[in-house]
Amino acid sequence: MIKLNYLQPASRTITKILVLSALLSSLSACTALVVGGTVAAVAIVATDRRTSGAQLDDEAIEIRASARLREKIGDRGHINVTSYNKRVLLTGEVSSEQVKQLAEQLVFEVENVKLVINELAAMDGSSLQQRSSDAIITGRVKASMVDTSDLRASNLFKVVTERGVVYLMGRVTQREADRGTDIARGVSGVVKVVRSFEIITEEEARRQ
Secondary structure (H helix, E strand, O other): OEEOOOOOHHHHHHHHHHHHHHHHHHOOOEEEEEEOOEEEEEEOHHHOOOOHHHHHHHHHHHHHHHHHHHHHOHHHEEEEEEEEOOEEEEEEEEOOHHHHHHHHHHHHOOOOOOEEEEEEEEOOOOOHHHHHHHHHHHHHHHHHHHOOOOOOOOOOOEEEEEOOEEEEEEEEOHHHHHHHHHHHHOOOOOOEEEEEEEEOOHHHHHHO
């Protein structure tokens, strides 16, 4: 996930700590991508159900979409761009409904984007305290999934939190989708869980 807003030093520190903690607790091979002063966790091909090409496309989509939004919208919004298998989730706050629709249009025009899920809210930007709280919730959800023995892998889900609302993305079976949702709902501070899954069969999951 790439955040367009520039976080204050304290917030960057919190985000880095949470990312590192999640990586260490899951013991999965990952690397860190630094864009615009923020850190994004990027899973290595071997631990992801997307193809290697899809992962690279998603990284490129996030970078290109973020650049377009920064150029065209600027300080009229705090927008998070998350791409999974060319499906792009937009979260955050913008100054008006018109800006919200403009953001969706700008992202949809980015190369390789198949779908835009526009969850932007036309309201004042969230506070530093709220964003820090969201980062903590994301870390808690990921940690809870790592601790769950009946999920085959700890990195099946991409987790995004905005104002206490947790968004889950991934290529998962119906059982995994339901289990992951239940886990997220049980985490302290979660207001609601929004699912954006690509449902695959159990047979497809076994092959990956």
